Amino acid sequence: MALLSLVFGPSLAMAGSQEDYTLDSTPLRTADTSSPRATLQSFLNNLGEVIDDQRRGQFSVKTGRAFLRAINALDFSTTPNGDSWLVRTRRVLLLQELLGRIELPPEQEIPGEKAEADGAVTEWTIPNTAITIAIVDVGPREGEFLFSADTVQRLHRFYESVKELPPKPGAVVGLYDQWLGTDTGPLALEEEVRNRLRPVDTSSPRSTMEGFLDSVNRAYVLVTEADAALRATPPTLTRQEAREI
Numbered sequence: 568m569a570l571l572s573l574v575f576g577p578s579l580a581m582a583g584s585q586e587d588y589t590l591d592s593t594p595l596r597t598a599d600t601s602s603p604r605a606t607l608q609s610f611l612n613n614l615g616e617v618i619d620d621q622r623r624g625q626f627s628v629k630t631g632r633a634f635l636r637a638i639n640a641l642d643f644s645t646t647p648n649g650d651s652w653l654v655r656t657r658r659v660l661l662l663q664e665l666l667g668r669i670e671l672p673p674e675q676e677i678p679g680e681k682a683e684a685d686g687a688v689t690e691w692t693i694p695n696t697a698i699t700i701a702i703v704d705v706g707p708r709e710g711e712f713l714f715s716a717d718t719v720q721r722l723h724r725f726y727e728s729v730k731e732l733p734p735k736p737g738a739v740v741g742l743y744d745q746w747l748g749t750d751t752g753p754l755a756l757e758e759e760v761r762n763r764l765r766p767v768d769t770s771s772p773r774s775t776m777e778g779f780l781d782s783v784n785r786a787y788v789l790v791t792e793a794d795a796a797l798r799a800t801p802p803t804l805t806r807q808e809a810r811e812i
Contacts, residue, residue, distance in 0.1 A: 598636040600711040603691035603700040604677040610640040610714070614663055618739050634659075642703065642713040646720045660743040661722040662698075662714065667738035668729045669696060690715065698725065 598613065599605040616633040620626055638659055643649030646658065671677075671693065678688040690701035691712075701715040726743070734740040767778030793812040796804035804812075 594632065596632075596636070598639040600640060600708075600713055602678055602680045603688065603712050604674060604679040606640050606700050606712045606714070607671075607677060608674075610637050610662070611666065613637040613640075614659065618742070640714060641719045642701075642708075642716040643719055644706075645716040649719075656746070657743075658719050658722050660746055661726045662719075664740055664743045665696075665698065665722070665725055665729060667734050667740045668732040669693065669698075670735070696725070697721070 599609040613633040614637040617630055617637065620630040620633075638655050641655070641658060641662070643655060643658070646654060648654045678691050690699055692699045697718065699715045699718050700712050703709050703711050703713055767782060768774040769778070789812050793804060793809040796802060797806070797809050
């Protein structure tokens with residue numbers, strides 16, 4: 568539920584609390600990733616369930632499980648900070664925006680369980696795109712078909728290429744922009760924390776110089792703002808707060 572609140576914000580808080588206790592008859596069900604067709608449909612169906620619940624204001628634990636199943640259709644193994652739930656949420660919403668704007672082939676043309684069982688298919692790419700669903704070769708999810716690591720890593724680039732396209736009839740788009748929100752949105756807050764903890768990259772002369780200049784410039788802004796706050800009438804900072812800055 569906390570994860571859903573990062574996506575839909577206040578709409579979740581206003582949802583009817585009685586729905587939190589809706590009985591889920593299959594609480595241990597996972598995303599169906601047995602073939603490219605199953606993975607694509609699993610992603611669309613589970614995220615569609617979340618969107619439908621959001622429209623009705625009826626979030627529940629069952630909704631949260633559907634959102635996690637949608638997330639589990641993606642391979643985050645090469646995505647920077649791919650263990651962050653905010654990063655994962657961002658990629659899921661980017662993929663949803665893409666699929667809401669591009670044409671998908673008829674279901675029967677997407678490799679299903681028979682093609683997978685025959686060993687004839689190890690990956691499938693949506694026609695006229697670079698969005699690929701591929702089998703995982705190693706690791707705990709070996710044998711599953713997921714939106715490939717390369718696809719997930721490049722979703723933001725794909726989105727920039729299609730965001731001006733009109734949505735398909737009946738498709739829901741705009742959730743990504745809604746989630747980004749303002750500079751105080753969840754992604755901005757996490758990036759601010761990461762930037763504060765990030766050391767200077769000294770892997771090359773250029774990165775060392777850029778890191779030095781960036782740090783000095785940010786320090787200058789902080790000192791200037793603190794000085795202005797002390798000189799204000801009345802001051803908006805104490806001297807102790809200014810020293811800490």
